[in-house]
Amino acid sequence: MLNGFPKLSSLFFLFFTLVLFCGGSLYEATAAEEHPGHRAAHGGVLNVIGKELGHAEIIVREDRLEAWFVGGGEDTIRSVPIQVKAIPLTVSIPGKAGKRLVLKPDPLKLAGETVGRCSHFVAQASWLKEAKEFEARGELIFKGTRQKLIIQYPNGYGHDCEAH
Numbered sequence: 001m002l003n004g005f006p007k008l009s010s011l012f013f014l015f016f017t018l019v020l021f022c023g024g025s026l027y028e029a030t031a032a033e034e035h036p037g038h039r040a041a042h043g044g045v046l047n048v049i050g051k052e053l054g055h056a057e058i059i060v061r062e063d064r065l066e067a068w069f070v071g072g073g074e075d076t077i078r079s080v081p082i083q084v085k086a087i088p089l090t091v092s093i094p095g096k097a098g099k100r101l102v103l104k105p106d107p108l109k110l111a112g113e114t115v116g117r118c119s120h121f122v123a124q125a126s127w128l129k130e131a132k133e134f135e136a137r138g139e140l141i142f143k144g145t146r147q148k149l150i151i152q153y154p155n156g157y158g159h160d161c162e163a164h
Contacts, residue, residue: 039076042068046076048158049140050147054080055158058151063128067103067121067151069142079111079119082142087121087149089136101125101136 040046044059044066052072059066067087071078087103103121107113113120136151150157 039074042066044068045152045154045156046070046158047149047151047156048072049142049149050145052158053145053147054142056149056151058153058156060128060131060153063124063126065101065103065123065125065128066106067123069119069121079108080143081113081117081119082140083117084140085116087138087140089123089138089149089151091134091136093127093131093134099125099127103138 040057042057042059044057046055046057048055049069049072054072055070055076057068057070057076069080069082070076071080085105089101089103091099091101093099101123103123105113105115105118106120106122107115107118108120111119132154134151134153135157136149136153138149140147140149142149
């Protein structure tokens with residue numbers, strides 16, 4: 001019986017290792033199938049810039065809008081600094097008069113960003129508290145090319161993106 005114990009413990013260890021590694025892979029595959037495609041790193045909604053040249057990830061909390069400029073395709077966790085000092089937007093809210101909103105740089109200092117080379121922008125307006133949905137339009141130079149910026153909140157613009 002004692003001679004069989006090392007073999008039994010080795011089999012248990014092998015079984016446990018297989019369950020751990022294979023079970024983790026199965027879980028990852030299942031999670032990927034449930035949430036395919038683009039992911040918003042900050043939990044916001046993604047809006048395509050150009051033909052998947054990049055995205056503007058948008059979060060609205062109370063009277064504050066935050067925008068992160070990130071990569072294109074499925075590369076939505078990599079920040080893309082842009083060289084502007086402000087991004088003026090014209091905002092359409094269903095059933096209301098048009099509004100203006102200006103995104104201002106809020107540099108990610110730990111990433112070495114500065115005003116004028118920044119991937120994170122913010123805007124504040126009291127009417128954002130009441131806006132359940134809106135479309136905002138503007139322009140910017142993104143990756144060296146003038147692009148239209150279209151933000152559709154809360155669903156995103158350009159493809160079916162979800163925050164995960």
